[in-house]
Amino acid sequence: MLMAILIVSVLAGLFGLLLGFASIRFKVEGDPIVDQIDQLLPQTQCGQCGFPGCRPYAEAIASGEADINRCPPGGETTVQALADLLGVEPKPLDAEAGEPSDIPMVAVIHEEYCIGCTLCIQACPVDAIVGAPKQMHTVIADECTGCKLCVPACPVDTITMEPIPPTPENWTWPFPDKPYIPITVETAHEQ
Amino acid sequence: MKVEVAYALPDEQFLQEVEVPDGATLKDAILQSGVLEKYPEIDLDSNKVGIFGKLHNLTDALQPNDRVEIYRPLICDPKEVRRQRAKKGKTSAKV
Numbered sequence: 001m002l003m004a005i006l007i008v009s010v011l012a013g014l015f016g017l018l019l020g021f022a023s024i025r026f027k028v029e030g031d032p033i034v035d036q037i038d039q040l041l042p043q044t045q046c047g048q049c050g051f052p053g054c055r056p057y058a059e060a061i062a063s064g065e066a067d068i069n070r071c072p073p074g075g076e077t078t079v080q081a082l083a084d085l086l087g088v089e090p091k092p093l094d095a096e097a098g099e100p101s102d103i104p105m106v107a108v109i110h111e112e113y114c115i116g117c118t119l120c121i122q123a124c125p126v127d128a129i130v131g132a133p134k135q136m137h138t139v140i141a142d143e144c145t146g147c148k149l150c151v152p153a154c155p156v157d158t159i160t161m162e163p164i165p166p167t168p169e170n171w172t173w174p175f176p177d178k179p180y181i182p183i184t185v186e187t188a189h190e191q
Numbered sequence: 192m193k194v195e196v197a198y199a200l201p202d203e204q205f206l207q208e209v210e211v212p213d214g215a216t217l218k219d220a221i222l223q224s225g226v227l228e229k230y231p232e233i234d235l236d237s238n239k240v241g242i243f244g245k246l247h248n249l250t251d252a253l254q255p256n257d258r259v260e261i262y263r264p265l266i267c268d269p270k271e272v273r274r275q276r277a278k279k280g281k282t283s284a285k286v
Contacts, residue, residue, distance in 0.1 A: 111201060115269035121244045127258070130199040132241045134269070135262035138199030140206060156272065 034062045040081045044073045045125035046147030048098045053125060067091070072098040073147070105146040105161040107139045113158035123153035192255035196224035198233065200263075205229060211253065217242070218249040220259045233261055 037058035044054070049070035051057040060066035061082065068082040069091045076093065083090035109120070109129075116134040128144040131137030139150075141164070151159050164170065192213060198205040207224040217240050227233055239262045241247045246262075253259070 108201070112266050113272070114265060115267065115272060116265050117269075118244055127243065129244075130197050130204070130260045130262070132239065132244055132246045132260070132262050134265065135239055135241075135246075136265055138201060138204065138263075140197065140199055140204045142204065142206070 031059075031062055034058050036085060037061050037082065040074075040078060040085060041071060042073045042078065042145070044145035044147045046073060046145065046149060047125070048072050048147075050097070061086075067094065069094045070097045073145070103163045105148075106141050106144045106164050107146070107148070107150050107159055108162045109137050109139055109154075110158045110160070111136060111138075113156050115156055117155060119153045119155060120150035120159060123149045125149060192253070194220050194253050194256065195258040196220055196226055196261075197258055198226050198230060198261040215253050216250050217247055217253065217259050220253060221249075221261065224259075226261065235261075238262060238264075 034055075035058075038055050041054040041058060047053065049057045049066065051060055051066065057066060057070070061068055068086065068088065069079050070093075071078050072093060076090075079093065080090050107128075114137050116131065116137065118131060118133055118137070120137060121129045121131055125147065126143055126145055128140045129137055129150065130140060146161065148161055151161065153159075192215075193208055193210055194215075196205070196207050196209060205224075205226050207226065209220055209223045211220050211223060218235070221227065221235070221240070227235075235249060239246055240249060241260050241262065242251075242253070242257045243260070
């Protein structure tokens with residue numbers, strides 16, 4: 001009798017210690033679902049969703065404050081990926097947030113008119129513009145996410161969005177002209 | 192500590208991460224990055240330098256993760272642009 005009580009208490013103590021150790025050792029910092037959502041977002045930090053960046057939007061989705069269809073740069077692909085992750089129905093993009101653009105764009109500063117005012121540098125959410133007061137401002141094309149936030153910021157209207165020229169690194173096969181028809185059992189027999 | 196050195200031209204941008212000792216200056220990072228060899232047109236006496244959009248001296252000390260930027264002079268004269276705009280009777284380039 002005494003032996004049984006002793007064994008059970010020792011076991012309970014052991015498991016208690018184990019649980020206590022595990023809760024400290026494997027402590028989760030922050031909400032892991034926020035990280036997962038954040039990874040699916042395009043990291044343009046453009047603010048078109050109404051939140052000041054991708055991470056705040058991810059937090060809003062996780063807490064249920066925002067819908068999953070407010071990311072125009074991500075487009076339908078991102079909505080679909082978020083729907084898969086969260087186990088909800090995908091919805092069409094919220095037109096209020098803006099139109100997705102098909103071609104990847106990059107901001108270009110036309111140097112002959114740049115007055116070195118730094119307003120575009122302050123507008124850039126990803127620090128993709130090199131420049132200082134009364135010095136030439138230049139976009140680092142690799143860092144530019146194409147969010148267009150610098151375009152309205154420029155007082156002399158010298159920033160334009162240009163399509164990214166194809167290079168051996170970013171060129172892809174063009175899509176076929178004909179729409180893609182998945183092969184089903186019926187169509188496979190016809191062929 | 193890690194810092195970056197940046198020099199941007201319209202078609203080509205130099206962005207190089209360098210590992211510098213604590214207390215290193217902007218000049219140390221620029222010399223270490225090799226940007227001067229790649230772009231011989233840079234003259235550290237005339238090209239201004241700075242960190243993240245703020246002008247600094249070559250002898251200023253760096254903080255970890257700073258981006259040392261080498262700037263180029265403006266092509267247009269902002270005052271001249273403004274004078275011409277005023278002549279046209281517009282207060283701003285924006286319509």
